[in-house]
Amino acid sequence: LDAAAMAQTRELQARLTKPAGSLGELEELSVRLSGLAALSPPPMLEPAHLAIFAGDHGVHAQGVTPWPQEVTAQMVANFLAGGAAVNALARQTGVAVTVVDVGVAADVPGADGLVSAKVRAGTRDMTVEPAMTRPEALAALEVGIATANALVDGGARVLLTGDMGIANTTASAAVISAFTGRDPGVVTGYGTGIDAPTHRRKVEVIERALALHGPAWGGDPHTDPVAVLAAVGGLEHAALAGFILGAAARRVPVILDGVIAAAAALTAAALAPSSRDAMIAGHESVEPGASVALSQLELNPLLSLGLRLGEGTGAVLAYPVVAGSVRVLHEMATFDSAGVASKDEHKQ
Amino acid sequence: LDAAAMAQTRELQARLTKPAGSLGELEELSVRLSGLAALSPPPMLEPAHLAIFAGDHGVHAQGVTPWPQEVTAQMVANFLAGGAAVNALARQTGVAVTVVDVGVAADVPGADGLVSAKVRAGTRDMTVEPAMTRPEALAALEVGIATANALVDGGARVLLTGDMGIANTTASAAVISAFTGRDPGVVTGYGTGIDAPTHRRKVEVIERALALHGPAWGGDPHTDPVAVLAAVGGLEHAALAGFILGAAARRVPVILDGVIAAAAALTAAALAPSSRDAMIAGHESVEPGASVALSQLELNPLLSLGLRLGEGTGAVLAYPVVAGSVRVLHEMATFDSAGVASKDEHKQ
Incomplete structure (x- = not known):
């Protein structure tokens, strides 16, 4: 498993328009698949x-x-x-x-x-x-x-x-x-x-x-x-x-x-x-x-x-x-690209 | 839930080319969906x-x-x-x-x-x-x-x-x-x-x-x-x-x-x-x-x-x-239609 690709996918997951970790097992799976492919995001799994x-x-x-x-x-x-x-x-x-x-x-x-x-x-x-x-x-x-x-x-x-x-x-x-x-x-x-x-x-x-x-x-x-x-x-x-x-x-x-x-x-x-x-x-x-x-x-x-x-x-x-775990990496917007505000830690 | 349609789907499940019950939760789900539709098999779930x-x-x-x-x-x-x-x-x-x-x-x-x-x-x-x-x-x-x-x-x-x-x-x-x-x-x-x-x-x-x-x-x-x-x-x-x-x-x-x-x-x-x-x-x-x-x-x-x-x-x-639970009812062969021998209870 390629550690650099895995780290890159973890970092990408954090920027996608969803709360961190909210896709549960799909997130860790996408990280492992990045490590296997030595590429972030890994290729779409089709066909x-x-x-x-x-x-x-x-x-x-x-x-x-x-x-x-x-x-x-x-x-x-x-x-x-x-x-x-x-x-x-x-x-x-x-x-x-x-x-x-x-x-x-x-x-x-x-x-x-x-x-x-x-x-x-x-x-x-x-x-x-x-x-x-x-x-x-x-x-x-x-x-x-x-x-x-x-x-x-x-x-x-x-x-x-x-x-x-x-x-x-x-x-x-x-x-x-x-x-x-x-x-x-x-x-x-x-x-x-x-x-x-x-x-x-x-x-x-x-x-x-x-x-x-x-x-x-x-x-x-x-x-x-x-x-x-x-x-x-x-x-x-x-x-x-x-x-x-x-x-x-x-x-x-x-x-x-x-x-x-x-x-x-x-x-x-x-x-x-x-x-x-x-x-x-x-x-x-x-x-x-x-x-x-x-x-x-x-x-x-x-x-x-x-x-x-x-x-x-x-x-x-x-x-x-x-x-699906890989598709979200390819097709989801990031907080920046979609103009979505992220969680405001100061208000907690 | 329509009991007749449910019974008909249970009977169909038993004739499909698979061991009885082997599709687990999908089988009971297909029975319930038949009851809901009052039809066996129920309509394919698309779109x-x-x-x-x-x-x-x-x-x-x-x-x-x-x-x-x-x-x-x-x-x-x-x-x-x-x-x-x-x-x-x-x-x-x-x-x-x-x-x-x-x-x-x-x-x-x-x-x-x-x-x-x-x-x-x-x-x-x-x-x-x-x-x-x-x-x-x-x-x-x-x-x-x-x-x-x-x-x-x-x-x-x-x-x-x-x-x-x-x-x-x-x-x-x-x-x-x-x-x-x-x-x-x-x-x-x-x-x-x-x-x-x-x-x-x-x-x-x-x-x-x-x-x-x-x-x-x-x-x-x-x-x-x-x-x-x-x-x-x-x-x-x-x-x-x-x-x-x-x-x-x-x-x-x-x-x-x-x-x-x-x-x-x-x-x-x-x-x-x-x-x-x-x-x-x-x-x-x-x-x-x-x-x-x-x-x-x-x-x-x-x-x-x-x-x-x-x-x-x-x-x-x-x-x-x-x-998928409904699709198998529509698209699977039966033991008869596919010419597949069924389990021989006498040999058990």
Whole structure:
């Protein structure tokens, strides 16, 4: 973060026609975005682009969700046809959508808005063997980095994370447990809506997977974050971590969606701690793992609407707040320019 | 609220391609909006229109704020020139802006986007006499009703509240204290940023005004809400209460901004309890009176961003969430139409 640009934006905030500090979280956000861009004011955050990374999960075989695996591919088709929740909300807030097949089990036919970059047709079952080999995890990371670069080259000034993958809250909880050291029981939620027996099984599955693979990274997951990702992550988690790293490298902010993004963000921060500077937590997911991860990353979510859908819905809803925080710097008058009297301290 | 339309929207929500309940607060909001419109799905919430009601306050003479009174008129000019925070944020979220002079002390020259409807040039000092006569308060209420009707006739499908008036957090706290029975010390905040001695004076000014006028409504402010409004309210509070009543009468939702809107909403609900059905609390203001008022109205604010600016900024930022909650009903595919398998309860 560039300290000079941040100081300049703080000084500009004080001259804009509003009481000091009255825009609350938007003011600090605009200062951080200035630091990221090393420019005051930072560039307007438009166009905005959401990438939805889709992948399947071998751990689905363990009965961690009542949804059939085919739903991943079916929802990819739904995104491409514009009929999912995230499509409607993205139209509301003016965000473009790209779908990236980084690991869907089924074949996904080519279509407008689809990037076909399948690394493999779903991960392996983490309770039996590592979900990915190290080369596979790295290849998926590269897909995410390349996606970020392509979108920024295409003009995007802010990126948003989206995801689709039946069973991916299981992989997310495993990754979050590994990186935070918190028990699986604490970071595992009810995902898209499971019953209590399924939840118990889900926690037990994650415990088994971490017991099996934990020795690979000894006591410290930060010594080899890719080992954690390969063992218990998903192809979309790897791609999302790369997407975040790619955005940070280009000094472009990335708005995180929910628990899948939070797991990927922990991975990205473990690989490159400074990537945290580019991360904005869009919302507070209902999933407990999301809060644990954001807290470790010291990120405060902007919205809290009880969402637990994924797809990027929370990031898309947060976008106007983030973009608005920068827009005021560009478009507001100053006390001088507007001829508005400022607070008279003598009269207090 | 129309129960049949609400039931129909609940049933539609269950068929859309997402896990049941996963859109959190947006789902219940869409159900309530269906009840208000008596239609499922309710109409898309566009175009959206913000009305900023501006007025001055005689109680300014009591030293409740360090800002000079001229700032009200200067900020009106700033709104009309498009240079205030609310203008920038309204451009971000696609909301049109109208300014209504219902009681600015200074002359406000005519301009595009301005409605000149001055009832009087600022209120009287509530510590000395009632801020308004009853006819003045009713005239200002009528200005708000007429504004709502004109905007809805012009096509608006959702209205947003905005306000400008130096010292209007003092009038707001007095109105909120009267309608909720909570002590002035509990509902009075730091407004746009005052120091501790000014805050003590502000509380004491409100206590004096309520002691002077309280006998006019005996023990129960709900028997004569206009008496409360006239005694300690502002012209913009009266107009906002009318604006809310006008929206409710047209079955059009109205997104409330901060503490000034909350005081007006209490007044509207005292006059016509069913007007509450049309109210949506846009955000949780830093002002303590706002939370007290919303809690009495049983309204949950959508956003919590530490805002304390007013103007309508919080309402404008909440607009995409509200509009998005309805848009998903119109634009999302159902499990059947998209060929997406639903959750298999047998596998759980």
